[in-house]
Amino acid sequence: MLPVRTAEAPINIALIKYWGKRDAQLNIPTNDSISLTLESLPEESPASLPQPEGGETAMRLRTVTTVRFAAPCDPADAKDDDCLVLNGVASVPNSRIKRCLGYIRSIRTLPRVSIESWNQFPTAAGLASSASGYAALVRALSELVTPPLTEQEASIAARLGSGSACRSLPSGIVRWRAGDLPDGSDSLAATIWPVEHWPELRCLVVVLCGEAKGVSSAEGMHRTVLTSPLFPGRLQTLPYRIDLLGQALEERNFAVLAELVMRESNQLHALCLDSFPPIRYLDQRAYALIDAIHALNATQPRAAYTFDAGPNAFVLCEAPHVDRVRRTIEDALSSSGPLHIIVCRVGAGARIVHSE
Numbered sequence: 001m002l003p004v005r006t007a008e009a010p011i012n013i014a015l016i017k018y019w020g021k022r023d024a025q026l027n028i029p030t031n032d033s034i035s036l037t038l039e040s041l042p043e044e045s046p047a048s049l050p051q052p053e054g055g056e057t058a059m060r061l062r063t064v065t066t067v068r069f070a071a072p073c074d075p076a077d078a079k080d081d082d083c084l085v086l087n088g089v090a091s092v093p094n095s096r097i098k099r100c101l102g103y104i105r106s107i108r109t110l111p112r113v114s115i116e117s118w119n120q121f122p123t124a125a126g127l128a129s130s131a132s133g134y135a136a137l138v139r140a141l142s143e144l145v146t147p148p149l150t151e152q153e154a155s156i157a158a159r160l161g162s163g164s165a166c167r168s169l170p171s172g173i174v175r176w177r178a179g180d181l182p183d184g185s186d187s188l189a190a191t192i193w194p195v196e197h198w199p200e201l202r203c204l205v206v207v208l209c210g211e212a213k214g215v216s217s218a219e220g221m222h223r224t225v226l227t228s229p230l231f232p233g234r235l236q237t238l239p240y241r242i243d244l245l246g247q248a249l250e251e252r253n254f255a256v257l258a259e260l261v262m263r264e265s266n267q268l269h270a271l272c273l274d275s276f277p278p279i280r281y282l283d284q285r286a287y288a289l290i291d292a293i294h295a296l297n298a299t300q301p302r303a304a305y306t307f308d309a310g311p312n313a314f315v316l317c318e319a320p321h322v323d324r325v326r327r328t329i330e331d332a333l334s335s336s337g338p339l340h341i342i343v344c345r346v347g348a349g350a351r352i353v354h355s356e
């Protein structure tokens with residue numbers, strides 16, 4: 001029987017952001033980034049959260065992908081492309097999937113494959129993440145080929161699909177090193193602290209908007225690198241910020257971590273506004289959340305927000321403060337539109353869940 005591999009992969013949230021490429025074809029970043037691999041905790045998330053069929057699994061903010069060696073999708077099709085089914089809909093592999101598969105085929109024998117991928121996100125979450133998608137695909141493929149891909153090879157393959165996807169392969173707290181080599185062979189993501197390092201750390205994923213972002217992250221970072229006069233200054237000061245963040249993580253110092261994480265998010269969105277034409281990912285509700293978190297922190301730092309290329313917020317706190325932080329967010333935002341909060345902890349990276 002032909003082998004089949006199913007893998008699942010989580011989302012990740014960057015504390016130090018990937019924003020800028022030194023090689024756009026290879027997705028090699030201008031700077032190191034640091035992220036948390038996230039695992040949702042259904043028992044700490046409100047029961048009111050709408051879920052697609054699948055019940056509890058729907059809360060998991062993961063992509064599940066099955067790959068198998070395939071007969072041609074259409075025997076009359078001379079191109080003999082790989083087959084792709086995304087959330088139940090037949091689709092054509094895009095250039096990023098092709099780049100990812102092309103790399104694997106350059107180092108292993110890999111005949112045509114059929115790929116079936118499901119995003120396990122709450123309906124209308126707007127969180128369907130390319131990071132979990134490419135990480136699940138690569139983890140499944142890495143065990144389909146012989147010999148299996150090394151961790152470094154898997155990291156490169158995931159990065160070629162979507163830069164931040166290489167950070168969804170490892171567990172725990174992850175650093176993606178930009179590397180120096182022109183071919184990107186040293187631009188790799190790896191765990192810097194395991195899941196158990198900071199068991200109390202939580203991330204509330206605050207879903208404010210289910211709509212796709214207007215400017216893709218690829219276009220946004222390209223525009224920033226080309227047009228933002230502030231961008232070179234960011235690259236100069238980042239190594240210092242990364243050192244400080246590393247120290248805060250090492251010492252599990254939430255107050256220091258919180259300030260660094262919020263400043264980093266604010267800098268990303270300042271760079272977006274400094275790009276020309278300007279890019280805006282945050283909206284009024286995102287700014288209301290920012291104000292509410294600063295008000296909450298007035299006496300003692302309890303929470304830290306961070307935003308990627310969209311208005312959905314990721315709010316860090318420690319376990320004893322989850323309820324208070326959640327109430328703060330609900331008080332600030334529930335009157336201005338739908339709001340879903342999913343509580344996560346730092347968790348496991350991509351893994352094989354089924355083999356035949």
Ligand code: PMV
Nearest residue numbers: 014017018163164217308309
């Ligand atoms: O991996 P991409 O191309 O979707 O870029 C991700 C960029 C940010 O999410 C905004 C930042 C990050 O480091 O994840």
